[in-house]
Amino acid sequence: MADHSEHVVSVGLYWLIWAVLIGATFLTAWIATVDLGIFNTVVALLIATCKASIVVLFFMHVKYTSEKMTKAIVVSAIFWLLLLLFLSLSDYATRSSG
């Protein structure tokens, strides 16, 4: 018979991830008040992406899934989103204002 066991993540790891996410939230709120020039936005989006990644990997169990199709869908969804943002913004960024 097939193996029915799922990966059960330990309570400690979930609380650790919670602490990291809460810490990152206050870090991003604080670092926004520090003048980093154009890097304020970059840092804010970088922190948000790190937070989103650990939610996807641990809370949403993508790190533990045996189903490769799930990973393929996650990667392709992000790819389509980047395609939308990159192509649209490269259009607007290269228009003449005159």
Place this chain on the structure above:
Amino acid sequence: MSDRAGLGDSPLVVEHEARPELRHHFADVVQQRNAASLGMWVFLATEIMFFGGMFCGYLIYRREYYPSFAAGSKSLNLWLGALNTAVLICSSLTVALSVRASQLGKRRQLLWLLWGTIFFGLVFLGVKGFEWRDEYVHHHVPTFYFSAQDLIRENPNLHIDPQATKIFYSLYFSLTGVHAAHMVAGIGIFAVITFMAWKGKFTPEYHTPVEIAGLYWHFVDIVWIYLFPLLYLIDRRPGA
């Protein structure tokens, strides 16, 4: 029907007879669980495109009217936004722990964690509603009564176009509004899940509804993780 299509006592037949929750078109519970979760992920991929269109519009206008967007962003309550981010992270923790409790068959713990999730969801909506009320009082809702005069007064060194701040608030209310609608749907889904858990529908072998409702909840949390810096933190530098 002891002999299905000549399968006899094959492991497949035995497994199906021992597990009433296993639908006949799946080979085993692992396949059934993975198929359900995969379906949710496909739905979430469409949700990414749904929010992605609005995020794209936001980025284009923010580039075009940066000072007006920065002034609009500064008028939002930074600490309530951060608090709400923390509330949603707490709700994601209770969701993750509730999936774990259902995997281990801990019914009482599962029920408490599901109630906790609904509680955090309602706290989020309450704080959000308070913020919306504040913006309504300050004439920042883009309607006939919209006014950006307070922003122009408070930011004398920024070139603020009232029409462009209107675009900022339109995007702010659509993004947070659509996000809040997802929260309301999520709370509804979790109310059903809580009822099912109370009826004792979930076992360590079968708890797929908890898992896929959890995927949806975490996704809505991720949308907020991006909305918080994009809406509240455009330019918070002192003196900017």
